[in-house]
Amino acid sequence: MADLFDTAPGAEPPAGAPRPLADRLRPRALSEVIGQQDLLGPEGALGAMLAAGSLGSLILWGPPGVGKTTIARLLADETDLHFVQISAIFSGVAELRRVFDEARHRRAQGQGTLLFVDEIHRFNRAQQDAFLPHMEDGTILLVGATTENPSFELNAALMSRAQVLVLARLGLADLELLAQRAEQDLGRALPLDGPARETLLEMADGDGRALLNLIEQVAAWRVEGRLDTQALTSRLMRRAAQYDKSGDAHYNLISALHKSVRGSDPDAALYWLARMLAGGEDPRYLARRITRMAIEDIGLADSHAQTVCLHAWEIYERLGSPEGELALAQAVIYLALAPKSNAGYAAWKSALRDAxxxxxxxxxxxxxxxxxxxxxxxxxxxxxxxxxxxxxxxxxxxxxxxxxxxxxxxxxxxxxxxxxxxxxxxxxxxxxxxxx
The missing domain is CATH 1.10.3710 (post-AAA+ oligomerization domain-like)
Structure with a gap:
C-alpha cells in the first residue's frame, strides 16, 4: 500500500491532469514531515543516526498514512543515496535479482542505493533471506515498511540486521496542521464550522493520506456558508476503522479490553468491546475471552462472574447480533466491577509446574x-x-x-x-x- 504523500517511483499525472493534493503537499525535507518528531527530532532515534552519519538498514512499522514512504524517500535525499522503491505485493525473485544487480553496478560507479520495500512482510522467509548478503556487503541500505508486527512477520536474520522504528498514527493536532497546509495550497478555508471540522479530522482515523483525500472532496463542493456536522456526514461516508481480525489490531484490542476489565474500569472496557464489535470481530470469540477473564482475573473472589459470562454467551447464541451484544456488554460491566483475584489462576500454574x-x-x-x-x-x-x-x-x-x-x-x-x-x-x- 502506498504511503502518505507517495506516488509510484517516477509516476507522473497525465498531461493536463491536476496533481493530487497529497502529491502537491509531499514534504521536501524531513523537517516538514508531520507527526513523527519523536523519531525525527534531534533526540529521536532517526535524527540521532543522521546527525552521527550512522544510518543503517531500517524497518518502519506503523499504520497506513503516517509517512513511511515519505521518510524513506527523504532519507535517500539526506544521504545522497539513489532511491529505489518496490512493493512486496507485486515483486518477485526476478525483480529482486534485477534490483540487486543494478545496485551492485551503481555501487561500482560510487553511488549507493537505498532500497525501499513497501509491505515487506508480504515477502516469504526465503525471499527475506535474499536481502541479507546485499545488506551485509553494503550493496543496499534497506528500508522496509510494514503495517504488521515485525516480530511475527519478519525472520530473525533480517530483524538482526535492521533497526525497527515505530511510527505513530497521526493525532488530531497533527491532522489539523495537515489540514491547514492543505488550505494554504487551496487558497481558501474549508467550508466547515468548528464541530464539522473536528469530525472531518476524526473521519481520517489517524491517516494523513485519507484526510487529504477527504479534504479534496470537501473542497470540490459548491456550498453557501459553512457546513455543520450533520451536513458533512450526510455527504461523506465515515472512514471504516482499521481493524484486521487476524492481525495486530485484533491482539492489541483484546489486550486493551482484558486489561481494562482487570483494572476495574467499566467505561474503558465497554469502549474496547465496542471497538472490536464495530470492527467486525466475532462476538463468539469475545464471549469466550470474556469468560476466560472471569476465570483468570476474578476467580473465586466472585464465582458468580463465570455464571454471568456463560449466561451472556448463551443469550448471544439465542438472540444473535445486535441484540445479543448487549448481554456481552453487561457481562463486561459486571466483570470490571467485580472483586479481582488471580489466586486460583496462580495456584493452578504452580501446581501444574510441580506436576x-x-x-x-x-x-x-x-x-x-x-x-x-x-x-x-x-x-x-x-x-x-x-x-x-x-x-x-x-x-x-x-x-x-x-x-x-x-x-x-x-x-x-x-x-x-x-x-x-x-x-x-x-x-x-x-x-x-x-x-x-
Whole structure:
C-alpha cells in the first residue's frame, strides 16, 4: 500500500491532469514531515543516526498514512543515496535479482542505493533471506515498511540486521496542521464550522493520506456558508476503522479490553468491546475471552462472574447480533466491577509446574484403595483416617507424594468471597499444625 504523500517511483499525472493534493503537499525535507518528531527530532532515534552519519538498514512499522514512504524517500535525499522503491505485493525473485544487480553496478560507479520495500512482510522467509548478503556487503541500505508486527512477520536474520522504528498514527493536532497546509495550497478555508471540522479530522482515523483525500472532496463542493456536522456526514461516508481480525489490531484490542476489565474500569472496557464489535470481530470469540477473564482475573473472589459470562454467551447464541451484544456488554460491566483475584489462576500454574517436575511420583499408600489382599499386604490404605470420623471433620493427613515437601499453591487475597475462603484455609492450617 502506498504511503502518505507517495506516488509510484517516477509516476507522473497525465498531461493536463491536476496533481493530487497529497502529491502537491509531499514534504521536501524531513523537517516538514508531520507527526513523527519523536523519531525525527534531534533526540529521536532517526535524527540521532543522521546527525552521527550512522544510518543503517531500517524497518518502519506503523499504520497506513503516517509517512513511511515519505521518510524513506527523504532519507535517500539526506544521504545522497539513489532511491529505489518496490512493493512486496507485486515483486518477485526476478525483480529482486534485477534490483540487486543494478545496485551492485551503481555501487561500482560510487553511488549507493537505498532500497525501499513497501509491505515487506508480504515477502516469504526465503525471499527475506535474499536481502541479507546485499545488506551485509553494503550493496543496499534497506528500508522496509510494514503495517504488521515485525516480530511475527519478519525472520530473525533480517530483524538482526535492521533497526525497527515505530511510527505513530497521526493525532488530531497533527491532522489539523495537515489540514491547514492543505488550505494554504487551496487558497481558501474549508467550508466547515468548528464541530464539522473536528469530525472531518476524526473521519481520517489517524491517516494523513485519507484526510487529504477527504479534504479534496470537501473542497470540490459548491456550498453557501459553512457546513455543520450533520451536513458533512450526510455527504461523506465515515472512514471504516482499521481493524484486521487476524492481525495486530485484533491482539492489541483484546489486550486493551482484558486489561481494562482487570483494572476495574467499566467505561474503558465497554469502549474496547465496542471497538472490536464495530470492527467486525466475532462476538463468539469475545464471549469466550470474556469468560476466560472471569476465570483468570476474578476467580473465586466472585464465582458468580463465570455464571454471568456463560449466561451472556448463551443469550448471544439465542438472540444473535445486535441484540445479543448487549448481554456481552453487561457481562463486561459486571466483570470490571467485580472483586479481582488471580489466586486460583496462580495456584493452578504452580501446581501444574510441580506436576511436570515430579513426573510419575505415586500417591502415598495410605490414601490408596486396597480392593485385593495383595494390595493390603503392600500397605495400601494402611493408616488412612476417614475425615468424617475425625474431630472437626478434618484428619490433617498428608496427601502429597511421600518425600515431597508440602507446597502452598492457593493464597487467596482479602477480597470478595475469598475473604471467607482465606478464613477456612487459615482454620485448617491451624488444625493441621496442632495435629502434625
Amino acid at each position: 511436570k517436575k515430579t513426573g510419575s511420583e505415586p500417591p502415598p499408600k495410605h490414601i490408596l484403595n486396597a480392593p485385593t489382599s495383595l494390595m493390603k499386604e503392600q500397605g495400601y490404605g494402611a493408616g488412612y483416617e476417614y475425615d468424617h470420623d475425625a474431630e472437626d471433620g478434618f484428619s490433617g493427613q498428608d496427601y502429597f507424594p511421600e518425600g515431597m515437601k508440602r507446597p502452598v499453591y492457593y493464597l487467596p487475597p482479602e477480597r470478595g468471597f475469598e475473604r471467607e475462603l482465606k478464613k477456612r484455609l487459615d482454620y485448617f492450617a491451624r488444625l493441621r499444625a496442632r495435629r502434625g
